[in-house]
Amino acid sequence: MMNRELQTQVAVDNYLRLQFPAQSENESLARVAVASFAAQLDPTMEQLTELKTAVSEAVTNAIIHGYADAPGEVRIECAIQDGVVEVVIEDDGVGIEDIEQARQPLYTSRPELERSGMGITIMENFVDELVIESIPEHGTKVRMRKRMAPVLDGQ
Amino acid sequence: MAMQLQVHDHVVVVKLGGELDHHEVETIRDQIEAELERTGYRGLVMSFRDLDFVDSSALGLILGRYRTVTERHGRMVLCEVNESLARLFELSGLKRILPVAATVDEALQCLREG
Numbered sequence: 001m002m003n004r005e006l007q008t009q010v011a012v013d014n015y016l017r018l019q020f021p022a023q024s025e026n027e028s029l030a031r032v033a034v035a036s037f038a039a040q041l042d043p044t045m046e047q048l049t050e051l052k053t054a055v056s057e058a059v060t061n062a063i064i065h066g067y068a069d070a071p072g073e074v075r076i077e078c079a080i081q082d083g084v085v086e087v088v089i090e091d092d093g094v095g096i097e098d099i100e101q102a103r104q105p106l107y108t109s110r111p112e113l114e115r116s117g118m119g120i121t122i123m124e125n126f127v128d129e130l131v132i133e134s135i136p137e138h139g140t141k142v143r144m145r146k147r148m149a150p151v152l153d154g155q
Numbered sequence: 156m157a158m159q160l161q162v163h164d165h166v167v168v169v170k171l172g173g174e175l176d177h178h179e180v181e182t183i184r185d186q187i188e189a190e191l192e193r194t195g196y197r198g199l200v201m202s203f204r205d206l207d208f209v210d211s212s213a214l215g216l217i218l219g220r221y222r223t224v225t226e227r228h229g230r231m232v233l234c235e236v237n238e239s240l241a242r243l244f245e246l247s248g249l250k251r252i253l254p255v256a257a258t259v260d261e262a263l264q265c266l267r268e269g
Contacts, residue, residue, distance in 0.1 A: 119210075
């Protein structure tokens with residue numbers, strides 16, 4: 001089985017991986033990198049702004065809730081397939097006990113930080129699909145998908 | 156993030172530009188709070204004219220200052236709100252509790268008229 005080419009097709013047209021320490025100065029870097037990657041689909045400014053904002057919310061949540069400002073790592077995987085971008089933002093932090101509660105507009109687990117409790121609501125409104133998976137004490141994975149380019153006829 | 160703090164007719168005017176995210180809001184909050192404390196003024200105008208990026212951290216910043224100003228029996232008006240921020244106001248319902256003016260002058264006018 002050595003020296004043989006793998007036959008399975010990679011299911012994405014392009015991808016990008018990022019990993020960085022959970023520090024707030026990296027929030028800007030993360031959203032700009034994802035937006036730059038997605039820009040190859042020739043989206044509108046509005047679509048790019050929405051994607052950037054959703055990524056910013058997820059990365060901020062990883063830093064202030066996942067790790068509660070303690071050291072840790074945030075990982076991002078982006079992939080593009082047929083005009084859709086998928087972004088997965090993952091941390092190894094405390095996780096979310098009750099995702100339904102976290103999803104409620106204006107709910108925040110850290111009111112002392114002046115958080116608005118709107119992060120997840122904004123993500124849900126700014127991307128087409130949002131799935132949050134979390135294991136308490138192990139971490140959280142936020143997956144989002146957003147169509148960035150029109151569907152081409154007959155393709 | 157670019158921030159300008161000015162005072163006009165016993166009102167603190169804050170002009171924000173650049174990227175308004177979680178990384179930036181703490182410093183901004185501390186500076187606005189310090190200015191309100193230093194002047195003793197009870198009116199606050201926040202302008203967002205030169206904003207390039209904004210996320211929900213801005214909502215927390217605004218609601219926090221609204222709380223401070225209200226505790227001092229003062230008032231607060233927002234102005235020069237761009238499309239991105241307006242959309243966050245709509246999603247959060249913040250539009251219903253805080254007046255939004257077109258310009259700084261209009262915001263000051265709004266505070267004068269009570």
